[in-house]
Amino acid sequence: MKTAILIVLIIFSSLSSGKKFRWCTLSDLEQRKCAELAKALTAVLPLATATSFARISCIRAHNTYDCIDKIRANKADAASLDAGDVYSAVKLYGLAVVAKEIYDEGNCVFAVAVAKRGTLDIQRLRGVRSCHNGARWTSGWNIPFGFLLARNDLSWDEAQPLSQAISEYFNASCIPGVGVAAPRLCALCQGQKSYVRDKNHFCETSSNEPFYDSEGAFRCLKEGVADVAFLDHLRILSATESEEQEYELLCPDGSTAELSEYSTCNLGKGPGRGIVTRNNFHKITNKFLSMIQRLFGRKGKERARFELFTSAPFGGKNLLFRDATQHLQLLEEQLEIAYVLGLDYVALLKGLGHEGSSLENSVVRWCCISDAELHKCEEWALSIKSDPLVCVQATSMTKCIEMIKSSEADAVTLDATHVYIAGRCGLVPVAAECYGGDCAQAAEIMEKTGKLIHVKHKALPPVYAVALAKKSAKQINIHNLKGRRSCHSHLYSPAGWLLLSRHTVGALGNDTQNCDIGSAYQNYFWKGCMPGADGNMCKVCIGDSEVEGARVSSRCAAGHNEHYYGNMGALRCLVGNPSGRSFGDVAFLEHSNLLQNIEDLDSSGWAKGYTALDFELLCPDGTRAAVTEWPGCHLGPIPPSTVMTRPVTVTKIYDFLMQSQESLGSKLDSEFQLFQSWKFGGSDLLFKDATQYLVPASHLSYQEILGDSFIQLAESVFNCTPAGILDFCKQDICASSSN
Template structure:
């Protein structure tokens, strides 16, 4: 049965080849070395041997087009002088964005299509955080493992300083004493090619010095590993087959400053990024996909060394190994030798899906396409019209780095925009900070509330907490009207509820422990929001969708014309019942006395000020703190001023999040933003003049504490993280699904 299936597959492949070659046109593969030329020529002979003699007139052969370097390959493919080539992911990005090419397939290795970027050095010689003044070898400029990920690591950890007024290559030239970075360009400092050993010549075709081609001995990860430098930046595939003597002589440099053996690349690496992929012209994609499908053999259980069945019957001994280079006296010729198969992509495959959003953002942050205006400004994400107005006033008051205000429809929307490099920073509550951590973002600052904060330390870096417990906490509270019929924490089922928004730490996450309890993964309704839908009669939980009973009490926002409402149940301030102030509005009901709740779940901060504001603004006339009470965990009730003793739990502080590559920029911006300015009347932590509260930051914030390299896990604390992990192990969240689609996650560096 298996033999029959194999013969049918082989027959199908031959038929595809006939269709492919019916035009009589050769498939032109771009090569970068003499070894690749030899392997390419053998591939052409193997294709001829795989077809019956009657079809030889169809010119069933591959043409091998020699290029000077990788960029010459891209130009030849664009100019219809070659058809395809397999390139490093960094060059793939350039091919798509600068040369208009398309990705048709990606190489798959034993651990997927991604590679670990590692730093190798001789044993007991170096620390990854003390490389200044050393000699370095890199596979190639703008390559994933030799350039993008290691430089991103050095920048994020502030080991390498890059001024806005200088090219990145000049910053590298001032950091390393001497290097070999093939393809770095003629305008780069000469020390970046000082260690290279390729042939020099005034004739372009004979000059291989510091070029991305086979004529430069130290080109590629394998070349960097064999170089004469103190440290080599390469992908883990280059050390997979290290000799015993190499394993004894070299070690990996880990992000925490320690070292590990060459075999520990999965735990000791600088990050993970996409590997190589095949590119072609847009109008040649269909032919290229058929060709790539044909030349590789596909089976349900692929062997470690993938072999193409390009031979005729009786010629098995001379079969052609598509992903092997030893017979041609080289390594990684045409394809990487570690490739197990080629994954042929759909025609509409986007570059973001192939390379991943984190990797694209990293390349853009490194100026892969040249200088960008977005690299010199901070794009703050706003979630409502009121936040946008406040942000625009903030931008007008800024006298340092430019500030641009970007609008999304929710905190989840802001996380998405930051991940896609469409925005740079946003303030998140603790639950959304958990999302941000899962999405590969990093914290740069935390809000500090109340009298406990005291005057801020103006010197940068002098106030850095060790964890969330070092910051004054927020309290989750449940507020009811004092005159309402008896309500306790144990009698909330069937009541009308007011929540600041879906996913809010106090009104959604912590509340579950007092209402719906824990959810089981095999539950019919494996969703905390769905459980609340069945627990409460109706209410307003902005963000849950206008069709549910937890949106029935919501108001939306009045429009200027016709008195119509919009943004009903939206997860932003455009819904008047959104946030802590909105939950109080919901408890009191609208000024007409309708659309109200029995209980409001919110945070304690600014509670008295918000009550006073609603009373003075006419929303809740004749309602004061004395008319409200808190629900306590033991079933009792207490005055609204007793939140320290009567609350539903501690909430970690709000966190400002960004991408790793933007952390330094946002860090400096926020440090300057808190410096006193006599010329500006703008108040960063006041929002009531805009008709809302907690816009951009919580109004209770005294100042922002810059967190340095403190991660989300330390800021959120172990108890909160355990609860979040438990809930989202069952409750679906679209933002987590979105972030988990990224093929290679950005590392969380220390």
């Protein structure tokens, strides 16, 4: 009790004399619960009798946006809002988020689609009647429409409002709060209509609209008004036995599932509700919430008198806070909204136009990792006749992944290991590179029919990882590489880092010393060049100049500014720089373009006189073979490089790539060619030069593109080897349920 009184004294010393803390409510039932909270607070505070002020004042608002306006105008102090409205309150109206509701599975909710048993599946939503918990809300709008856009089920020309595209998709809907621009999206709502603002409750975000919130969306379905309801899993947690028997979830794969299976059958996961206030009121609101939670929360000392997260005594559900709330997580001041709601969620909201239409929505921002890539990208931008292309520069492929996740870039081509990392970070495939084999056939079919084809990943010819040594270094074989100088295309590269582990550090046994293959390579090789790494594995690197010490910042950089980066770079490293210094004993690279790259050594003036006969492959059995014998002498197959993006931008990037490919692919009469890099002084810029065609891959998961064997190896390595980018992605609030 002493603690409670002390907290209260702190609160009231913070509030200027005579001020009440004003909570914004959305219904008569919330008013009742709020008034009871005020009474309970007065009852447990001995100071209460001496003052003529209530500790809490309950401010009745018309709807959620009226609450936001009242808080902005200093007519109310705080309200609990859906995460979609929290974002708008912060980004568009200048409010601050002070706390998040935490449920059994953290702050996040699963967005689910519910229908009557046997009536519907997720692939037959077009033309049905729908009810949604709220416009621009996490589980009723943002995640479902992000999901439908990612699958290209919902067509949206970003020049029009998203609400218009949704109107054309569903037959009729009730989406409370959608506004007057799309009347069909309110057609099923049942709130009272009136020309008098305070009496008009039709399609509004308050409980005066019977189909408002997840409770209302489910009610709309149960009353037979709609065929499908989009809501959060917290509503179905409290489903009755008869509801469980009568209704089912619609799963992304077209199947259906029991209501209880929401964790495996949902459209995605996003943040739950948050509490907003004015920026200058953050500290006071924080202390106020801390006080009422300690008194009346789940473990509150006065919960016998009043329960903060229970609504049943007041004849309603989810009053003031969601009933499923376990506790409120208080947030620091001036915390970036992306770290409150999650990077993926904020990127989704931007993609759905929550901040209005912007230049960002109309352009494709391609991520480049070197000056040469930037130059090629700018030429690409000047050559295309489709969506505008903007070229953004990053320091590495991992930085590109971070920028795409943070909505600072839109797309990048990644090698197989980075595809795995990007997939773990929530990015998805758009198109895969195809190198020979079925590509010509695929291109021919597309040219003849004009139709996009879907080639299964198994039909995509792989690239092979190879180990290369000079023919003159007879003593070197795959089994005696320890202590030698090594050349690797880059950190995390499939050939020079991941698959190589099986034949070097991974072959030494499973002791903990060799578990982290990054540090194991440092000890295994004497020194080397693995761009993007550090320590011994940078000592052979030379940066972007033949003069040692110049442009130190580019030395060992994870991009083409390091001359020893990539497949061509590893080959250069093997022969040494033009002065014949800084070379390795063995190079780990991919077989594609190997013969062409050896030719380029001479034609580019890098190293004169080399031919394919001057090199040999190191085979896994300890023998050596000619460079042309890679089909029988390699370290393993590598899945194709793949263009990755955020789910909500898949269709835009896909359309852009297919238009670019059609006009700029490998046509000899085109001044700019997508899959050639020699003109820009490099190799494999933006795409591999060996690419014949980009094959649509948005219908595949990253796991399907990579295949089981590659995924298993990547998982076993990254379970033990730290990677900063994976730690960055794990920070996302919905990445796990242990928030």
